[in-house]
Amino acid sequence: MSSIAQHVLVLGGTSEARALAAALVADGVPVTSSLAGRVAAPRLPEGTVRVGGFGGPDGLARWLDEHRVTAVVDATHPFAARISASAAAACASTSVPLLRLARPGWRQADGDDWHWVDTLADAAALVPRLGSRAFVTSGRQGLAAFAGVTSVWFLVRCVDPPGPPLPPRAEVLLRRGPYHADDEESLLREHRIDVLVTKDSGGTLTEGKLVAARRLGLPVVVVRRPPRPEVPTVADVEAARTWAATPAR
Structure with missing residues (x-):
């Protein structure tokens, strides 16, 4: 897969976020992973890593502009509603494409x-x-x-x-x-x-x-999971990987 995206920002320290960062690095796609910093010794993903908040939607929008981000993947924890809302607002104001990588919720089984x-x-x-x-x-x-x-x-x-x-x-x-x-x-x-x-x-x-x-x-x-902004969403890493490296979104 060729390197098409200039700079992909992956939000989150989830296992899916780490897997996506590793896949993009392997594809030659420049990627920065952003971690909230709430865990003392997080498992670090491959590629560039930043830790800490952006200062709300406006701060994130400025960061996207300053770092020439061409795509954002929100792979945060299902309950990290605040950063998802900030990402939706920041991407809308900067016209940066946004994708949500959301793992499916659990399903009840017989006996539950x-x-x-x-x-x-x-x-x-x-x-x-x-x-x-x-x-x-x-x-x-x-x-x-x-x-x-x-x-x-x-x-x-x-x-x-x-x-x-x-x-x-x-x-x-x-x-x-x-x-x-x-x-x-x-x-x-x-x-x-x-x-x-x-x-x-x-x-x-x-x-x-x-x-x-x-x-x-x-x-x-x-x-229950909190409500999230309505943005394009996929459930698996491979779909997010393909999206991040596709010029026409």
Whole structure:
């Protein structure tokens, strides 16, 4: 594949973003990957890497102009709604083509007992009605939503240590995926978990907990994805790779 795009900006530190950056580098396409900087030791993609925010839509628009970006791929986490909104606004104002690379959400299977909610606050309100020992895998951002829940013991898993406030009865487990179903089942049994809380992040790296919950017959509180701007969207890296190297978008 020939190098056609002058400069592709890939937003996000997801596994899909890293795979796309590697593919574009292999194609000879100049690429910069932008990471939010919320993880202390992120897995760095190939190519040029920048860390930190842009300063909103206007700041991103200026960056696109200054660095002669010819295409943007938003491969951020499904719950990173703010940067997606900034990308849509910045690309619209600069006429830079924008593509969303969005991994599909998880699908319920036979035996699942899923309870869908819109926010972490809704999840915190629901958990005491479903169990007394909860496994929270929604990341360290937003744990304050559970800080007022006193009737439930929480096992909280994060990559980096979370800041306060935390639930008053909680144990923090610092681990990085992927997580396999057998290991997840052992973890749930060890801590006598009776309810799982997760965001609908999708993908296979963290799906093992859902398989484990299904095996054990546990209820799962699933936070829906936030709305995103309506932009062209693909679900796989190869489609994004082809788009980024195509002159006519």
